[in-house]
Amino acid sequence: MNYLSIILLLPVLSFLVLVVFGKKWGEKSAYVSIGAMVVSFALSIYALLFVMGGGHTEITFTWASIGSFKLTFGLLLDALSAMMLVVVTIVSLLVQIFSFGYMHGDKRIGWFYACLSMFTASMLLLVYSPNYVQIYMAWEGVGVFSYLLIGFWFEKRSASDAAKKAFMVTRFGDLGFGVGLVLLYIVAGTLDMDKVFAMHLPEATAALIAILFFCGAVGKSAQFPLHVWLPDAMEGPTPVSALIHSATMVAAGVYLVARSYPLFEMGPVSLEVVAIIGTITAFMAATIALTATDIKKVLAYSTISQLGYMMMGLGVGAYAAGVFHLMTHAFFKPLLFLGAGSVIHAVHSQEIFDMGGLGKKMKITSITFLIGGLALAGIPPFAGFWSKDEILAGAFASGHITIFIFGLLTVLLTAFYTFRLIFIVFFGKPRGHHGDHAHESPAVMSMPLIILGFFALTAGLIGSPFAQNAFQGFIAHGHEAEAPNYMVMGASCIIALIGIGFAYMKYMTNVLPSNVISKDNFFYKLLVNKYYMDEFYYYALIVPTHAVARAALAFDQKVVDGAVNGVAWVSMQFGKGLRHIQTGYVQNYALYMVIGLVVLLIWSIKILGLF
């Protein structure tokens, strides 16, 4: 068996074992799941080294063949998937280790680890996909486990509602993806990526299919206007938010666009759509994050905003930069989430205004959180700076000046809300008594923070000009990175510092007058209510859907059931009639057999034209 399949099968095996024994083993379940992930991670590193040495592997199995249509299932290892393998397995591994502390004492911990394992397996299956059927299946797979994990504490009404919302909203985008798949199959006759990419599809068709695929990505990666599920998904346990709703699953949409890049390039209009949606998302989510007061919600909106950046990068043609940002974000965002988890674990509240002055009590958490914050705000040399800067430089170089300006504005907002969070939570004086007994989390939780902190500090360097943009060269042959644009670098750096400065003045000093952000302000209300998007969906979609559902129910009960019952009644009468043939007399049966023979004889002779 190939080591690539072992990477995938170990978490599947861990899932199967834990489904059966998880309840019995309790917390020991974690060892199975973590053990499997350690091996998968080690093998992923090996796979990455193999690809860096110029290797490329594609394995295919036939899953089902129906005539000429073959459903295949495969493992594709190239630069993009190798990078994703490592990212998925390392984040999953660290999150699982962290969860051992965080979920301590939970009754259903075995099931929790089973779900984490299977989620990781689905994500790996997605990353490996050489064809769209497999990607679609894995896509739904990660959706299901995301649903199960968001609703892990389903006793809480809000958690099960959030799980449902996430499932439904992303399904809305998947509808587009599904239609795109059917259309692609009709046009191209295949769903194998390499075959599709080698074709020359008409520009308009390619653009249409690409945009339909992008609909799926909009749902999964929480882009405007389908971003509404992600903040609610924070009802899940915090490690889940770190793994699924920051580093991996939400990046699947970005991955889909990156993977299908040749298709998008065939219909360049689609890339414009990606860029515009990405920019709107990045800016809008950053503005909402300004007013959020729940620590996880702030991070959720920042995730949406950063995913917007990635889409923006892909859309403006900075392919490598978009993927680069996916990678760096996959380190610093889980770091922030796990840090938030550590804080929540300590103070038992998610409200930032319940916290304060935690820096002294939780040294490791606060220092690693600060590193994550600097990476998110885009301060060199932290990871986020290099990738975000590449995206901005790409937008500038490709002449998308409006997008570039909004990108810079978002840098300002990002720096401000990130440091608003940091100043309120870790500096100043404690507010209330939530933090009275706060202390540093156990090593099992702080170790993952330190490791992620290390990567948040250094992961960007491999794509920086100091390393001759090694990452971009690796990931994108042919999409070579632009020469470093020091003007853009300087500008974004200064703007980020200004953002931090504003946050400092507002929350650490009293320099800024309080009426700058008045709570009666129209804009403030707009942001606190998240642009009224949820309300909009409620009245525009949910209310009419209920009305249609009631009408359909009436139709079904009266018309459809009537027809079905009618047919059933007629069949039943026939059946009862035929039943009388079964008289129980052997003589009758023998007679029927002979009659059958004679009838067939007459028919056959007629068919053969013998008389």
Added chain:
Amino acid sequence: MNLTINWSQVNWLALTPEMIILGFSIIVLLGELFLSKTSKHMLGAVTLVGLVASLVSLGYIWNLQATEFNGMFSVDLTANVLKAILLVTTALVVLGVLKVNVLMGEGEFFSLLLFSVLGTMFMASSADLIMLFIALELTVLPSYILTASKKTRQSTEAALKYFLLGMISSVILLYGMTLLFGLTGETNFAAIAGKLAGHPIQPALVASMLMIVVGLGFKIAAVPFHFWAPDVYEGSPIPVASYLAAGPKAGGFAAIIHLFPLAFGVVAPAWAGVFAILAVASMVVGNLVALSQTHVRRLLGYSAVAHTGYLLVGLAVATKLGYASLIFYFLVYSLAALGAFLVVLALAERGFGENLKDFAGFSRRAPMLALAMAIFMFSLVGVPPFAGFMGKLYLFREAVRSDLIWLAIVGVLNSVISFGYYVTVIRQMYLVSPSEGEAVARMQVSKPLFASIMIIMAAVIVLGVYPNAFLSIIKL
């Protein structure tokens, strides 16, 4: 005709699976005679070992193509696959009844079972009319005794009907064979084909072909030669009914696949048409009558008739892919039907009746068994992702490709009708509560029986989700 056999040149390897079964059936029979009453319960396990050993040896000669004993006995992939299905299903029956009272001496029961299996295996490998007839009789004679083994009025009546009708069909079959021999002077399938090639078709040939259809149609319970099936499925002891529902039909289908395209190649349009007619008749009669049944085993009996109809579609198509689809569907059907019978057995073992109303509240008595039963029912209807769906997909696709679209449509409509009675079973298990005052306690099931049902359930799921697991083995 060469009447001498050069024993040293016989490739005995080709016969190992049969020899193993023969050996074990004799061992088991002797065990009945010589073992003490308390140690006889081992005989079931011995039978199981024999079936598995035979299966292993079959795997060893999987790709062997050989014809032995002057063209009497031939081995090919079709025969091997059907034998494997027979052995697997029979092994699952034996596993299921290990801890069940089989109502007669264990040795008698299991040796008769093995003799019947042996006959069926020889049927699958017959390349000669005489061989085919003897093998067929070897298959059915033990079945008559097994059917009667319950020694109740119902069981005896079913056995007698089975026996009388079986004899009539055997007589017709033999008469058809005699006609064929009279026309050609040959008994070997290939030799018959050689003699018939190039000559005008005579009515006697058609008559002979149809008489053989009657004889083999009886074995596979096709309408209008099916009358024994509901009575036997209902009246015989449940372990016997489970065996009869699945395995022995493999011999009938194997014989048809080997005999008709070869020996009756010249009248192919006639028999393909006849099988299409029988297919429609079996589907329609089986499904419609099943709708009004209240006894679960009788319902399954009619469902078996209907499924013979679906299987006959593969013969009506008369292409290699059609036969392959038939074989796949045969496996899929046998597993689900066998599973359903074993679930009925589990209920009966705890003193429950076999009427639909006795299934009320089953999902609370035995959640896993109810789940398994529901999956079997869904598979029999042909609901994805269970095996039945894939099986029907392949069969009906072959019908469409061979311009028998109407037959595919009849098949699909019948599947819709069949939903009516299969769902009744599921509804009873999950939605209907047992009558008031009756306590719903967890039902105890013997471990081997439970294991057997779980294995079948897993197979029904795996074959539905990943049919290539099997299709690649049979090289479809």
